[in-house]
Amino acid sequence: MRITQQGSRVIIVNSSEQTDTPHATNNTNKPANIGYGLGLELSEKIIKRHGWVYEVNDMPGRYEVVVDFS
Numbered sequence: 607m608r609i610t611q612q613g614s615r616v617i618i619v620n621s622s623e624q625t626d627t628p629h630a631t632n633n634t635n636k637p638a639n640i641g642y643g644l645g646l647e648l649s650e651k652i653i654k655r656h657g658w659v660y661e662v663n664d665m666p667g668r669y670e671v672v673v674d675f676s
Contacts, residue, residue, distance in 0.1 A: 614676035620669045646671075 608619045653660045653673060663670040
């Protein structure tokens, strides 16, 4: 995992050497990222409550979240 900060933005990147990991699905038919579920859900609630902007990039072998606190 790598966490960097650039101005008002925080970028969190979690990379995996395994690129062929199949994504499970949850009851909303959205991909369920094993190991991120609860933490990501709580983070999204906090981000929305404070009106911050965030972006999620889910790619094979790499999961990236960018939060802008401005």
